[in-house]
Amino acid sequence: MAAAAASSPFPAASKLAAAHPPPEGVKYAYGTAGFRMRAELLDAAVVRMGMLAALRAKQTGKAVGVMVTASHNPVADNGLKMVDPSGGMLAASWEVLAAKLANAGIADVGAELAAVAGEGACGDAACEGAVVIVGRDTRPSSPALADLVAAGVASVGGSVLDGGVVSTPQLHYLVGASNATARACESARLGGLRPDVDGYFARLATSYKACLAAAAVDAAAAAPEQGTTIIDAADGVGGPQAARTASDLAGALSWEVRNAGDSASLNDGCGAEFVQKGRTPPRGVDAASDALPGCRICSLDGDADRVVFHAFVPAEGEAGASWELVDGDKLAALLAVTVGALLKRAGGQAARLSMGVVQTAYANGAATRWVAARGLEVACAKTGVKFVHHAAEAYDVGVYFEANGHGTVVFSPAALLAIDHEADAAVAADPAVVSGAGASERAAAAAAALAAGGDAGAAVEAAVGAMTPGAAAVALQALTVLINQFVGDAIADALACEAALRIGGAPFGRWIAMYSDLPSRQTKVRVADRLALTTVPDESRLEAPAALQAAIDEAVKAVDCGRAFVRPSGTEDVVRVYAEAATVAAADELAAVVARAVFDLAGGQGSRP
Ligand SMILES: CC(=O)N[C@H]1[C@@H](OP(=O)(O)O)O[C@H](CO)[C@@H](O)[C@@H]1O
Ligand SMILES: [Mg+2]
Missing domain, CATH: 3.30.310.50 (Alpha-D-phosphohexomutase, C-terminal domain)
Structure with a gap:
């Protein structure tokens, strides 16, 4: 084996691969969301993905990410997701290379790497200067697997930047922000684009507050009507992240984090997958004490890239409560109406942008009809985030969610330019636009819509209609920063929905009431x-x-x-x-x-x- 390694085009990598042989009978597949299986079977794939990530970083001249997580799977599983330099998911052509390298015989690893690297790019220092950012979730097996990724990176001469314990969308942010240039509004007003975890949180808190300020919403005063959101963190990595968000936004938002304990019970009886697939509330919440109007609940999945809301709705005049799920379809509906109304009100170039809502065949028929009846364009893509995300990029503004809560709103470069143009012009004309004006007009318009029986979407549309075009453009610009542009992000999505409900002054029940799911x-x-x-x-x-x-x-x-x-x-x-x-x-x-x-x-x- 030593001789084989010595004659390999990548001697150190071949030696490392030989030290971590693939288990008998295991075939690795780069599936819908990377590699995923029982943690003890992953070593061979993981060291090799460190090598591949370094090659990708070397070839693009940009940082690449590797996330150690198995998302909503049981705690005994683990997995690995690769993040491309754009901050998005790994390019499809590299998924094929990843699977090929993961399954290569030990003696073939050097040749496979050489095939990827190309002529003349071999040797133990081939990836000098290449940076791979490695993140991990809270699973007990994650630190050792992250070390193996790092060993793989080092074996081909790359450098590792330890992202530490982060959510999947945070790692996407770290990679995307490392490689991107901030827009003017980001450096000046909206929390920056610093490629570190503090930068991620600064951006969330600043843009959330900026959105509400431009909409003239007094976040503290809105509290009684909005109540507390209980975050079910699935005993996963979203727990500490949601707690940090809650503390950064104390006073402007009331979040109480539960199921943020030991990862031994990760995803067990809690979290977004359990709630949405099982159509049942998670452990740790109670119909008697955690019901509307005081409390609604928000469930994250194990790596905090998926989110659904739900609530106990007290039965009128009797004891007991029903339980209602607000799934990804309804998140898409609320965010599409909000962004659509702001685009229209902002006017100018922003009003001319195309917008579409992308669903999968699993979207409830009632959701599809509701979105279409609002005059929004609806498209249906193949199941799996990468397909839905791609379909959303066909629009200037693409809103996409799977029913299970994976999703985000993506703004094209042209859309960001147009929105920045309108917002920056409004700020230049009147700097006070950032702190909003016309709070009473906005609130009165929303209240009238609600009094007429309107749902949360109608309330948001009425409120936005009462804003000035400049204020709408500035609020929308803040939303483009708040909403994670790289990948679906449970915490950012939850904050965007919280902001929308506050702009419309809408109680949670009016979001539920947008439409009734067909059985x-x-x-x-x-x-x-x-x-x-x-x-x-x-x-x-x-x-x-x-x-x-x-x-x-x-x-x-x-x-x-x-x-x-x-x-x-x-x-x-x-x-x-x-x-x-x-x-x-x-x-x-x-x-x-x-x-x-x-x-x-x-x-x-x-x-x-
Ligand atoms: C009906 C359903 O929920 N399908 C899920 C599931 O895909 P399937 O191809 O249906 O197994 O896992 C995917 C990855 O997590 C997720 O994106 C998708 O929504
Ligand atoms: Mg996930």
Whole structure:
């Protein structure tokens, strides 16, 4: 082995790879969200990804990121997500290289690296000057895996910048901010673009306050109507991050962080995945003491890149409370209305920007209809953040969320220029615009919309309509800084929604009331070869087998408000079935009929559903 390493184009890397052999029978896949499996199986992939990240940093001349996390998976799992120099997800062509390198035989690692590096770029110092920022979540296995990433980087001559314990979106920010130039508004007024964790928090707090100030919202005075938001941090890395945000914004926001304990119980009975998939409140909250109007709840996932809200709604005139989920679809609805109203009110170049809402086939039909009825353009992309994010970039302003709470609002360079142009002109004309004016007009317009039975969206639209164009442009500019432009960010998304509710003076119940989700049911069916099922690009229909799609069409036709689709999962060896209908019983029945059709027409395994 030593001889093989010595003759390798990357001797130190080959030696390190030999010291961390892949476990027997394990095949690594760079899936929807990087590598993810039981922590003890990951060493081989992790050292090699350190090497690959250094090569990517060397080739681009910019910092690259590696995040050690398995997000919403159980604590025994871990994983790795790579961050590109832009601060976004790894380029698709490099995902292929990542999988190839991770699965190469030990003797082939040097050659694989050489193939990536290209002629003449080999040797133990090949990546001199290349910087890889390594972040990790709070899992017990994470420090050792982060050390292995660092060893991989060093073995090809790169340098490591230790990002420490951070959320996934924080690491994306650290990488993106390291490589980007701040906009004028960022350095002057909105918290800067410093590539460190303090810079991340300064930006959040400053832009949140700046948005509300421009909208003439007195954040402290708004407190009684908004109440406390309980943050369910999934016993993950979002706990300390949410606590820091709460303390930075004390007085302007009331956040109480729970499930921020020991990572031994990470994601167990709590967090966004548990709440959204299980349609149930997490542990640590109580229907009696944590209900509206005093409290609403916000659940993060294990690495704080996903968020859903929910609340106990007291039953009128009786004891007890119902529980209502505000999922990613409703976050998208609120943020789209808010950003759309601000763009329109800001006027000028901003009003001419295109805006679209991107959903997946899992978006509730009621959400899709609601967004379309507001005159907003809706598009449907393939499941998985990278596809949805990409589809959102087709617009000047793209709002995207998966129903499970992954999402953000992306502004194109042209959109940022236009918004900066309007906002900066407004500030130059009247510097006082940043501290807002016309608080009473805004509040009165919003109150009138609410009194007329309007939902949170109507209240925001009315409030924004009462702002001056300059104030709208300045508030919107602050939102472009608050909302994470690199990747979905639970804390930034939650703050943006908090800001929207305050601009509209809207109680949480009016967000719930935007629309009622159609009853829906998801199930999964195991089949002999799930990849024999192929879909149209937005996954709403099957291309093959044609007989199965015909059977689904037949089943849907018979159901009031029926919709159903099936697709092979990208993360599990199953076919996922989704059905919705006018009633719970009809949705359940439609899902069952479709699941049986999958079983019968696509090689079902095990017992028939
Ligand atoms: C229905 C569903 O929730 N699908 C999830 C799941 O993908 P599947 O391809 O459906 O297994 O995992 C992805 C990665 O976390 C996430 O982006 C996506 O939303
Ligand atoms: Mg996550």
